[in-house]
Each structure stands twice: as C-alpha cells, then as structure tokens.
Amino acid sequence: MAIYEYRGVVIASGKAAKGVRDADNPKHLRALLRRDGIMLTAATEEAKAKAKKKREIDLFAIFRRTNTTDIAVMTRQLATLVGAGIPLVDSITAMTEQVEKEDLKRVLTNVRERLNEGASFAQALEQHPKSFPPIFVNMVAAGEVSGTLELVLERLADFLESQAQLRGKVSAALAYPLLMLIIGTVLVSVLMVAVVPKVTSIFDSLDQALPWYTQVLIAVSDFLAGYWWLILPSLVLGGYLFTRWKNTKAGRLKWDGFTLKTPVFGRLVQMLAIARFTKTLSTLLGAGVPLLKAMEISNRVLTNAQLELVVQEAAGSIREGESIAVPLRRSGHFPPMVTHMIAVGEKSGQLEDMLESVSKAYDSQVETRVQMLTSLLEPLMIVFMGGTVGFIAFAILMPLIQMNDFVK
Numbered sequence: 001m002a003i004y005e006y007r008g009v010v011i012a013s014g015k016a017a018k019g020v021r022d023a024d025n026p027k028h029l030r031a032l033l034r035r036d037g038i039m040l041t042a043a044t045e046e047a048k049a050k051a052k053k054k055r056e057i058d059l060f061a062i063f064r065r066t067n068t069t070d071i072a073v074m075t076r077q078l079a080t081l082v083g084a085g086i087p088l089v090d091s092i093t094a095m096t097e098q099v100e101k102e103d104l105k106r107v108l109t110n111v112r113e114r115l116n117e118g119a120s121f122a123q124a125l126e127q128h129p130k131s132f133p134p135i136f137v138n139m140v141a142a143g144e145v146s147g148t149l150e151l152v153l154e155r156l157a158d159f160l161e162s163q164a165q166l167r168g169k170v171s172a173a174l175a176y177p178l179l180m181l182i183i184g185t186v187l188v189s190v191l192m193v194a195v196v197p198k199v200t201s202i203f204d205s206l207d208q209a210l211p212w213y214t215q216v217l218i219a220v221s222d223f224l225a226g227y228w229w230l231i232l233p234s235l236v237l238g239g240y241l242f243t244r245w246k247n248t249k250a251g252r253l254k255w256d257g258f259t260l261k262t263p264v265f266g267r268l269v270q271m272l273a274i275a276r277f278t279k280t281l282s283t284l285l286g287a288g289v290p291l292l293k294a295m296e297i298s299n300r301v302l303t304n305a306q307l308e309l310v311v312q313e314a315a316g317s318i319r320e321g322e323s324i325a326v327p328l329r330r331s332g333h334f335p336p337m338v339t340h341m342i343a344v345g346e347k348s349g350q351l352e353d354m355l356e357s358v359s360k361a362y363d364s365q366v367e368t369r370v371q372m373l374t375s376l377l378e379p380l381m382i383v384f385m386g387g388t389v390g391f392i393a394f395a396i397l398m399p400l401i402q403m404n405d406f407v408k
Contacts, residue, residue, distance in 0.1 A: 079153035
C-alpha cells in the first residue's frame with residue numbers, strides 16, 4: 001500500500017480539497033475519495049512528491065514544519081482516544097484526519113500503514129526520528145509492554161508541553177534584547193559609513209591637530225567605508241570555521257566546557273541542562289523504562305558535551321553497582337542540592353518524585369534568572385548604544401567647538 005498526496009473537489013460544495021491518503025493504487029485512491037464525496041483531480045505518490053519538493057525552494061516551509069507543540073497536542077488527543085477505548089489504528093486514523101500540517105499528516109499515515117502490517121506502535125514511530133525522538137519511542141514501547149499506553153501518552157504530552165513552554169519563555173525573553181542589538185548595530189553602521197565621513201570631511205581643511213578620539217572615529221569610519229565588502233564575508237567565513245570546529249568531538253567538548261565556566265551565562269546553561277535531564281529521566285522512569293536505558297536517552301537532551309560525559313561515566317559506575325548520586329557528585333558539575341535529592345530518592349525508593357522536584361525547582365530558577373538577565377540587558381544595551389552615539393557626536397562636535405573658539 002502506497003501513500004498519496006491528492007488534490008480534488010468536494011462534490012457537494014465544489015470546494016477544493018487536498019490531503020494525504022494511503023491506497024493500493026491511483027484507481028483505489030479514486031474510489032476511496034469518491035466514497036468520501038471527493039472527486040480526484042491529481043495524485044502524487046509520496047516518494048515522487050518528496051523528490052519534487054527537493055528540487056523546489058519553499059520559502060514558507062518553516063511555518064509548516066512540525067514542532068514540539070504540534071506533537072504535544074497530537075499526543076494529548078491520542079491519549080484521550082485510546083483512553084476512551086477506541087482501537088489504536090482507528091485512533092491514528094482519526095488523528096490523521098484531525099491534524100492540519102501536511103508533514104505530520106504524512107507521518108501519521110505511514111504509522112497507520114505500519115500498524116496494519118503488524119508492527120508495534122513503538123516500531124512504527126521509530127521510523128520517524130525527526131517527529132518522535134527516542135524518549136517518545138521508548139516510553140511508548142514501555143507503555144505497550146505494561147499495558148499502560150494511555151497513561152504513558154498523557155505523561156508524554158505533559159513532558160512535551162513543559163519543554164515547549166520552557167523553550168518558549170527563554171526565546172521570548174531573549175527576543176527583545178536581540179532585536180535591539182540588531183537594530184542598534186545597523187544604525188551605528190549607517191552612521192559610521194554614510195554620515196560620519198561627510199561630516200568629518202570638513203576637518204581636512206583645518207590646519208590644526210584633531211583630538212585623539214576624533215582621529216579614532218575617523219580611522220574606524222574610513223575602515224568600515226573602505227572595507228565593508230570584506231567585513232561581511234570575513235564574518236561568514238569565521239562563523240563557518242567556528243561552527244565546523246565546534247561540531248568536532250574535541251571542539252564541542254572544549255566549547256561546552258568553556259560555556260559552563262562563563263561568569264553569568266554558564267550557570268544558566270547548567271541549570272537549563274539539569275532541568276531537562278531530570279525531567280526526562282523522571283518521565284522515563286515513571287513510564288517503566290529501565291534505569292540504564294533511561295540514563296542513555298536522558299543524556300541526549302543535555303546538549304552539552306561536558307555534562308554528557310559526566311552522565312556517561314555515571315552510567316558506567318551504575319553498571320558496576322554504584323549509586324547515581326555518587327558519580328554525579330564526584331564530577332563537580334551537578335550542584336550539591338541535586339545530588340543530595342537524588343541520593344535521598346534512591347534510598348527512599350522515590351527517585352522519580354525527587355527528580356521531578358529537582359526539575360520543577362530548576363525550571364523556576366531558569367525562568368527567574370532569564371527574566372533577571374533580560375531586565376538587566378535592556379538598560380545595559382540602551383546605555384551602550386547611547387554611549388556609542390554620544391561618542392560619535394562628541395568626537396564630531398568638539399573639534400568644531402575648538403575651531404570656533406580659535407576663530408574668536
């Protein structure tokens with residue numbers, strides 16, 4: 001059975017219709033759509049449609065891409081359907097008709113096809129790692145084995161929603177300072193390249209030495225005006241070389257270690273990573289995933305090579321019979337409060353609850369610290385940009401004032 005992207009016309013209303021549907025062949029697809037009241041006008045098999053899209057540039061594809069929020073909403077609705085006693089295949093069919101984004105609709109159609117072929121739900125999801133990460137697949141597998149798929153899907157929905165909310169809060173808090181930085185940089189660049197050279201050209205006729213700050217301003221302005229064509233390619237090349245170095249194993253380890261040591265942002269990076277790690281580990285353990293497997297999956301959400309190395313060493317120590325808290329404490333990268341709560345959770349048999357408490361505490365701290373940093377960044381950037389413009393004005397006006405005094 002193949003998957004087709006189709007276009008057609010609703011027979012009753014004459015409105016255009018499009019979507020994704022699985023069928024044995026185009027003739028079978030036409031019959032299925034006719035039964036649903038749609039007259040088929042065009043159909044393309046999924047493999048051919050993908051090849052065509054690769055040759056085309058879609059400027060609006062980013063807005064149609066499946067994101068964490070889409071998966072969270074779909075998971076919540078799927079949990080409701082499964083909890084109501086509707087068979088899984090029928091629930092997936094209902095979700096396929098419900099979702100609006102074509103990418104997710106196509107993925108769900110493929111998942112339904114795999115389920116009809118006899119694959120498990122986890123095996124069907126595993127074929128789409130971009131939409132369903134390892135934590136999703138492993139929790140679903142644990143839910144299928146234990147017969148608690150509905151509860152697992154609800155846990156997954158909670159987890160995905162909390163991650164999306166945290167990411168959204170951080171992005172929203174940093175958006176305004178970043179916008180100010182971009183606008184300020186553009187304005188100062190225009191001043192230095194277009195305005196300053198015209199104003200300072202009158203100093204050429206002066207038979208007197210200019211102040212050092214005016215000489216610095218003229219030198220910077222001349223450099224930007226004369227070599228602007230070289231600056232942008234140099235920045236792009238530098239960014240490319242830096243990214244390439246950072247993507248190497250050694251480069252990523254050094255850079256991530258450096259970010260953890262930065263005075264202000266290092267602590268924020270550490271708290272954000274620990275919040276994601278403990279939340280993921282708690283969710284996996286609550287779904288019945290074995291500890292070592294849960295550690296391996298949780299390690300992937302850290303996005304910091306230095307901390308990933310610590311968790312890998314901790315997993316090795318656990319295999320040798322050591323507790324979780326001891327190697328984490330020994331690394332020095334996990335705060336004492338975190339390792340202490342983990343140790344208490346291990347001894348009391350409430351590790352999942354303790355990890356959840358750590359995650360909530362650090363989520364709250366991350367939100368508070370981001371708000372504090374952004375509230376400080378805004379006035380600091382205003383002062384910096386105002387000081388830059390003030391320096392330009394001062395460096396231009398002072399020689400003119402001195403010349404006027406000299407004439408008097």
